[in-house]
Amino acid sequence: MNVFCHPKTLRDSRVWALLGEEAGGEPQFGFKGRVPLVGERADRTEIDMRLGKLLVEAKLTENDFQRRSCEVLSTYRDFGEVFDRRSLPRQGDSYFGYQLIRNVLAASALDCSFCVLLDARRADLTEQWYAVMRCIRSAELRTRMKVLTWQELAAVLPRELREFLHVKYGI
Numbered sequence: 001m002n003v004f005c006h007p008k009t010l011r012d013s014r015v016w017a018l019l020g021e022e023a024g025g026e027p028q029f030g031f032k033g034r035v036p037l038v039g040e041r042a043d044r045t046e047i048d049m050r051l052g053k054l055l056v057e058a059k060l061t062e063n064d065f066q067r068r069s070c071e072v073l074s075t076y077r078d079f080g081e082v083f084d085r086r087s088l089p090r091q092g093d094s095y096f097g098y099q100l101i102r103n104v105l106a107a108s109a110l111d112c113s114f115c116v117l118l119d120a121r122r123a124d125l126t127e128q129w130y131a132v133m134r135c136i137r138s139a140e141l142r143t144r145m146k147v148l149t150w151q152e153l154a155a156v157l158p159r160e161l162r163e164f165l166h167v168k169y170g171i
Contacts, residue, residue, distance in 0.1 A: 018148055082138070084137055100129060102117065
């Protein structure tokens with residue numbers, strides 16, 4: 001996410017176009033999503049970045065999007081309204097893609113868009129994203145969901161950031 005701290009990154013209209021957003025706004029890192037829970041409470045979801053009306057979850061070195069029990073996810077107020085629970089990827093009593101599910105719930109509650117930023121070499125993470133996204137009930141909400149690869153983003157970043165991503169991560 002550090003690439004968004006570079007002063008040239010968000011000055012480039014190509015970056016905004018890739019994000020599917022109009023230029024403007026400052027990134028908020030570690031944004032508290034406060035996804036509504038049953039009973040007037042909210043969870044402590046921390047979203048990697050909020051940029052205007054866009055929430056971003058970045059995956060570069062992590063292995064997966066975590067899994068959580070069906071019981072935990074049933075505590076989210078809008079879970080059944082936002083998702084077709086029967087179609088979500090799961091094994092036994094746990095859903096896969098917990099971070100994705102939470103971020104979609106946050107985007108729904110905050111009337112935002114959501115973008116997952118992935119390494120193109122990780123087809124498994126892309127597949128997991130689409131497996132979660134196709135379970136969103138509302139077509140309107142689904143149209144606010146996005147996927148962007150680090151490789152696509154790197155192509156429009158300032159030269160020094162492209163070099164950094166290449167040396168550090170092979171991108």
